[in-house]
Amino acid sequence: MPTTVFIPTPLRPYANKSARVEVEGRTVGEALENLTRTHDRLREHLYNENGKLRSFVNVYVNDSDIRYLEKEDTPLKPEDTITIVPSVAGGAAAEAAAAPLTNEEIRRYSRHLIMPEVGLEGQRKLKAARVLCIGAGGLGSPATLYLAAAGVGTIGLVDFDVVDFSNLQRQILHSTADVGRPKLESAAERLTGINPGVRIETHEAALNSSNALDILQNYEVIVDGTDNFPTRYLVNDACVLLGKPNVYGSIFRFEGQASIFAAPDGPCYRCLYAEPPPPGLVPSCAEGGVLGVLPGVVGTIQATEAIKLLAAAGETLIGRLLLFDALRMSFRQMKLRKDPNCAICGAHPTITQLIDYEQFCNPATAIEVSASQLAGLDAALIDVREPYEFAGGAIDGATLIPLGTLPLRLHEVPRDRDVVVYCQSGSRSARALEILRGAGFSRARHLRGGYAAWLRERV
Numbered sequence: 001m002p003t004t005v006f007i008p009t010p011l012r013p014y015a016n017k018s019a020r021v022e023v024e025g026r027t028v029g030e031a032l033e034n035l036t037r038t039h040d041r042l043r044e045h046l047y048n049e050n051g052k053l054r055s056f057v058n059v060y061v062n063d064s065d066i067r068y069l070e071k072e073d074t075p076l077k078p079e080d081t082i083t084i085v086p087s088v089a090g091g092a093a094a095e096a097a098a099a100p101l102t103n104e105e106i107r108r109y110s111r112h113l114i115m116p117e118v119g120l121e122g123q124r125k126l127k128a129a130r131v132l133c134i135g136a137g138g139l140g141s142p143a144t145l146y147l148a149a150a151g152v153g154t155i156g157l158v159d160f161d162v163v164d165f166s167n168l169q170r171q172i173l174h175s176t177a178d179v180g181r182p183k184l185e186s187a188a189e190r191l192t193g194i195n196p197g198v199r200i201e202t203h204e205a206a207l208n209s210s211n212a213l214d215i216l217q218n219y220e221v222i223v224d225g226t227d228n229f230p231t232r233y234l235v236n237d238a239c240v241l242l243g244k245p246n247v248y249g250s251i252f253r254f255e256g257q258a259s260i261f262a263a264p265d266g267p268c269y270r271c272l273y274a275e276p277p278p279p280g281l282v283p284s285c286a287e288g289g290v291l292g293v294l295p296g297v298v299g300t301i302q303a304t305e306a307i308k309l310l311a312a313a314g315e316t317l318i319g320r321l322l323l324f325d326a327l328r329m330s331f332r333q334m335k336l337r338k339d340p341n342c343a344i345c346g347a348h349p350t351i352t353q354l355i356d357y358e359q360f361c362n363p364a365t366a367i368e369v370s371a372s373q374l375a376g377l378d379a380a381l382i383d384v385r386e387p388y389e390f391a392g393g394a395i396d397g398a399t400l401i402p403l404g405t406l407p408l409r410l411h412e413v414p415r416d417r418d419v420v421v422y423c424q425s426g427s428r429s430a431r432a433l434e435i436l437r438g439a440g441f442s443r444a445r446h447l448r449g450g451y452a453a454w455l456r457e458r459v
């Protein structure tokens with residue numbers, strides 16, 4: 001009996017554009033082996049060089065993640081389906097103090113007030129609530145429009161972009177007349193137009209490791225409307241560190257995902273995807289395109305979940321991943337588990353503060369520093385040459401730790417700042433970098449061309 005394998009949009013080009021493929025196999029491993037045998041270009045997307053399933057690809061049998069079944073040895077019954085879920089870019093909130101409603105608000109929210117699931121109590125909680133939306137784009141548009149209309153008292157928005165003509169196909173916060181204006185300006189105007197009772201707080205910034213905790217800590221629910229992996233991991237990690245629920249949505253072409261991460265006892269984004277895909281393997285919306293109405297559906301789901309969290313109503317998406325396929329018009333859901341070994345929310349986290357997310361997501365391009373870049377960096381410099389070479393001339397401020405002694409002297413290398421290692425020409429420092437990265441020094445890089453290049457290029 002063949003088993004149906006659902007192929008996600010990003011991988012369909014490698015499977016003859018099929019949305020589903022029937023394969024034989026007694027176990028998940030056998031079925032995937034047969035799948036990649038008939039569609040051999042899928043192999044590099046599903047497996048790494050060591051033949052292991054890539055960590056940004058999750059495989060489900062029916063609604064269960066195989067990591068919590070018998071992994072690739074999970075047996076298949078005739079009616080089982082396999083779903084491949086790749087990562088794509090694109091707890092109840094604290095009890096809010098109940099704010100009284102004015103007569104005008106009672107008229108405005110009357111359709112909420114007559115429902116027991118919201119009612120006066122829920123509406124007051126919404127009025128007292130503070131929600132932050134990261135991004136005023138495709139997902140942020142419908143999410144904040146509905147949050148404002150619903151009466152969420154304070155809505156924060158983080159963005160630094162200006163409205164582009166190509167945004168109008170889906171970013172319904174902005175009008176044609178807004179092209180060229182900062183998105184925060186047109187967003188604040190539109191949201192206030194819908195509901196003048198809502199306070200809009202704008203943060204004109206690219207969210208990064210140095211500002212994220214400051215910005216996020218003033219809100220009780222975070223809505224992730226980002227479109228790239230570095231910011232997605234940043235938002236997740238900041239939410240876990242601050243203990244704030246992260247209402248997640250992502251979109252690609254015709255498919256979307258939604259969930260709530262980082263809630264107490266719920267999984268986080270890293271529990272689902274421990275690592276991002278290698279740069280370039282999963283195209284962005286700018287490269288791959290996106291159906292304009294898709295973020296409308298997913299962003300509206302995010303608004304729904306945020307409102308449920310705030311009003312403590314219904315069953316939220318905590319512990320569930322919702323998959324939406326606009327072409328097939330289907331909603332499916334997968335169970336999510338908290339990974340006890342998760343790097344940030346597990347029992348023994350290795351990430352205890354925000355890291356460099358560009359480097360985390362693009363390690364290959366970020367391990368080298370040129371001599372000219374070095375001048376602009378505030379990094380600890382480690383010279384891994386021999387003492388006699390160091391004595392003959394070194395870069396100012398460098399600490400000498402010869403390569404052979406490095407494994408024993410790791411405690412001398414700072415973990416809380418950027419580190420650049422160098423040698424004479426760049427090959428010993430590459431080995432030193434492997435040692436440092438292996439020991440968890442995620443902010444270590446090495447100097448391309450070594451001391452020799454620095455001598456040539458310095459001015």
Ligand code: ZN
Nearest residue numbers: 268271342345
């Ligand atoms: Zn986690």
